[in-house]
Amino acid sequence: MHLIDRRTFLKISGLTGAGIVAPRVVFAADATSAAADRPQAAPWRSRLVKFPEKTEMILLTDRPPQLETPLKYFKQDLTPNEAFFVRWHLSGIPTSVDLGTFRLSVGGHVEKPLSLSVADLKKNFEPVSLVAVGQCSGNSRSFFQPRVAGGQWANGAMGCAKWTGVRLKDLLERAGVKSGAVDVRFAGLDEPPLPDTAKFVKSLDLQHAADGEVMVAYAMNDADLPMLNGYPLRLIVPGWFATYWVKSLNQINVLPEKFKGFWMDKAYRIPKADNHNESPQRLATETIPINRHTLRSIFVTPPNVAALADKPIEVEGLAFDDGTGVTKVELSSDGGKSWNETKFVGDDMGKYAWRRWKTSWTPPAPGSFTLMCCATNKAGVMQTTAPQWNRSGYQRNVIEQIQVEVRA
Amino acid sequence: MKRIALLVIVLAASIAQAQVKSIELPKYQPYLPPGPGRELFATSCLSCHATRYITMQPVMTQGKWEESVRKMIKTYGAPISEELVPEIAQYLVAFQQAPLDPLSRVTANPEPKISFDPNAGDAGKGKAVYARACASCHGTEGKGDGPAMANLLPVATNLTAGRFARSAVVRAITHGVPGTSMPAFPSLSAGDVQDVVACVTQMGGATEPTIVSDQAKLLFTQNCASCHGNDGRGDGFNASTLPRAPTNFSQREPATEQALKAITDGVAGTPMPSWKAKLADPQRKLLADYVRTLYHGD
Numbered sequence: 001m002h003l004i005d006r007r008t009f010l011k012i013s014g015l016t017g018a019g020i021v022a023p024r025v026v027f028a029a030d031a032t033s034a035a036a037d038r039p040q041a042a043p044w045r046s047r048l049v050k051f052p053e054k055t056e057m058i059l060l061t062d063r064p065p066q067l068e069t070p071l072k073y074f075k076q077d078l079t080p081n082e083a084f085f086v087r088w089h090l091s092g093i094p095t096s097v098d099l100g101t102f103r104l105s106v107g108g109h110v111e112k113p114l115s116l117s118v119a120d121l122k123k124n125f126e127p128v129s130l131v132a133v134g135q136c137s138g139n140s141r142s143f144f145q146p147r148v149a150g151g152q153w154a155n156g157a158m159g160c161a162k163w164t165g166v167r168l169k170d171l172l173e174r175a176g177v178k179s180g181a182v183d184v185r186f187a188g189l190d191e192p193p194l195p196d197t198a199k200f201v202k203s204l205d206l207q208h209a210a211d212g213e214v215m216v217a218y219a220m221n222d223a224d225l226p227m228l229n230g231y232p233l234r235l236i237v238p239g240w241f242a243t244y245w246v247k248s249l250n251q252i253n254v255l256p257e258k259f260k261g262f263w264m265d266k267a268y269r270i271p272k273a274d275n276h277n278e279s280p281q282r283l284a285t286e287t288i289p290i291n292r293h294t295l296r297s298i299f300v301t302p303p304n305v306a307a308l309a310d311k312p313i314e315v316e317g318l319a320f321d322d323g324t325g326v327t328k329v330e331l332s333s334d335g336g337k338s339w340n341e342t343k344f345v346g347d348d349m350g351k352y353a354w355r356r357w358k359t360s361w362t363p364p365a366p367g368s369f370t371l372m373c374c375a376t377n378k379a380g381v382m383q384t385t386a387p388q389w390n391r392s393g394y395q396r397n398v399i400e401q402i403q404v405e406v407r408a
Numbered sequence: 409m410k411r412i413a414l415l416v417i418v419l420a421a422s423i424a425q426a427q428v429k430s431i432e433l434p435k436y437q438p439y440l441p442p443g444p445g446r447e448l449f450a451t452s453c454l455s456c457h458a459t460r461y462i463t464m465q466p467v468m469t470q471g472k473w474e475e476s477v478r479k480m481i482k483t484y485g486a487p488i489s490e491e492l493v494p495e496i497a498q499y500l501v502a503f504q505q506a507p508l509d510p511l512s513r514v515t516a517n518p519e520p521k522i523s524f525d526p527n528a529g530d531a532g533k534g535k536a537v538y539a540r541a542c543a544s545c546h547g548t549e550g551k552g553d554g555p556a557m558a559n560l561l562p563v564a565t566n567l568t569a570g571r572f573a574r575s576a577v578v579r580a581i582t583h584g585v586p587g588t589s590m591p592a593f594p595s596l597s598a599g600d601v602q603d604v605v606a607c608v609t610q611m612g613g614a615t616e617p618t619i620v621s622d623q624a625k626l627l628f629t630q631n632c633a634s635c636h637g638n639d640g641r642g643d644g645f646n647a648s649t650l651p652r653a654p655t656n657f658s659q660r661e662p663a664t665e666q667a668l669k670a671i672t673d674g675v676a677g678t679p680m681p682s683w684k685a686k687l688a689d690p691q692r693k694l695l696a697d698y699v700r701t702l703y704h705g706d
Contacts, residue, residue, distance in 0.1 A: 043508050044463050052431035059511070062436045063458035063649050091457055092634060092646040099427035147466035149476055193456050193646045194681070195630050196485020227431045266483060 039142035079159035092191035111176030141393035165217035198262035443502030451674030487686035534607030561677025569666035587652030624698035
């Protein structure tokens with residue numbers, strides 16, 4: 001388990017004394033920093049664009065496309081396909097796919113290499129479905145302080161969808177994995193525009209790949225995947241950051257040794273120690289590939305809310321983790337001194353789905369209030385406001401805050 | 409029996425058709441606000457991704473930008489030499505102080521309704537049309553040095569350095585060249601178009617033939633085919649994502665000097681990068697000759 005419990009955390013941060021009263025809020029300065037600099041209000045984010053098969057989304061980049069889901073779509077259990085975020089790395093993305101010639105190859109260290117059409121997958125393997133949150137490793141990157149370069153996402157580089165396809169385990173069994181296999185490598189139709197840029201290739205260790213949950217999906221919310229979300233096939237790695245969810249998947253290779261490649265060895269890495277934290281002055285010397293989601297909850301209520309004293313307002317959001325299971329989400333309106341449990345709303349769609357929560361809050365008086373939301377999961381892990389930073393801006397999951405201006 | 413077989417084939421064919429899914433990506437003009445180092449940036453940073461990658465970044469110092477450019481070179485293999493890094497970074501600092509990217513969409517004009525014969529034009533009459541409609545950008549002689557180009561990138565094509573298939577010139581006039589300032593000319597009559605095409609094709613000419621070398625072909629496949637396509641028809645897998653289409657060498661034969669200049673310095677304001685840092689002199693010369701062997705004409 002890479003998440004540490006609260007006590008361990010407090011020991012590491014050396015704030016045991018100060019933190020006892022309100023253990024989640026261990027660093028008061030951080031409480032205001034996110035609110036002070038509002039990257040989500042950056043002028044460049046105001047342009048909504050419509051890409052093929054997608055609705056109006058926030059444009060990060062057009063070539064390759066990176067599109068963020070507007071917050072309003074998170075008021076649903078399932079994110080519509082047309083609003084699901086888009087994130088490609090290399091501009092040579094597929095814009096046309098012919099199912100007549102498209103084949104998924106399963107090869108490498110196997111007895112019987114396979115070459116499968118999408119129809120083969122649908123006809124010859126048992127279909128399975130699962131609801132899971134796909135979240136970009138760099139979701140919420142723009143909130144890191146100090147800021148880091150990269151895709152400047154607010155909270156919309158994620159979505160929750162129902163995925164239908166075949167178990168990777170079944171494909172591997174059909175191909176017959178040879179003894180001595182170690183890793184499985186995945187690549188899709190996207191290509192780098194210039195020859196010295198590494199093709200986007202990811203890997204999982206064999207045991208994980210064959211756990212029966214990792215899936216090759218041909219449907220998203222019971223429809224074809226949009227081209228920009230990885231039509232016709234996408235790898236689904238429940239509970240893991242979406243960097244592993246290879247889009248337009250057409251090559252699966254079983255390897256008798258550890259996979260080596262740029263997108264595993266150089267990119268998408270987090271500090272190994274210090275709860276995956278580091279600082280610009282003291283960068284971690286050892287890093288590991290990013291892996292499971294961390295526990296987090298966000299507000300879906302807009303970040304700048306206006307309210308009237310004594311008039312209750314609805315506050316809502318969502319929470320998820322790596323499949324361990326969120327047990328509660330609490331709200332604080334007094335800087336983390338006291339917390340009130342919120343209500344889960346919508347449906348429980350399984351352990352890899354998110355849970356939406358709602359509560360009503362009555363401002364006691366005019367003034368400026370900060371609301372905070374904090375999730376706890378089955379393993380007893382709880383979010384904190386402990387400063388969190390890493391050079392790539394990955395897996396942000398500190399307690400989120402919104403500002404409410406209350407008038408008389 | 410035969411009839412059934414035929415029916416099955418027809419059905420299979422129509423199913424196969426239905427099995428192709430395609431999308432057309434919207435494209436946006438690279439944003440190139442004024443600033444020192446603009447041209448260098450415009451030949452170094454447009455090949456792999458859009459300028460929105462710059463637009464969205466938090467404000468960074470010269471030092472941070474230098475780090476970022478070095479990352480492009482070291483980790484992504486951008487063909488840029490080290491000594492250019494400070495100047496590019498200087499531009500990036502200016503870029504972040506410039507007004508916000510207006511995000512202008514690249515649009516292609518629809519097919520024109522008029523019909524004309526591209527082979528039947530009067531070059532003499534075409535000169536007048538050219539002077540009126542084209543010279544402000546392409547220059548009186550067609551050298552691409554007209555006064556209207558002052559701050560625009562890419563600069564207008566030098567029409568004297570090599571040749572174009574007539575159909576390519578017709579296309580440029582009736583469609584414009586998306587991703588550049590070259591407009592379409594819907595107001596020109598069919599006769600005017602015929603004449604100006606004749607005039608433009610006479611400005612340039614064939615260059616000495618060269619011999620295809622295997623080494624050049626390999627270099628082309630490795631470095632150029634992603635955009636220009638394996639046969640140089642401008643249809644590489646990356647082509648459909650680019651704001652300015654890669655040259656289709658089967659319809660455009662640049663003169664050796666022109667080709668060499670493009671390969672060495674890049675074409676500022678388009679995704680065509682400078683290859684100076686990646687390919688040695690003799691390799692670039694081989695390629696300049698090689699692309700000219702791909703010309704077919706009309």
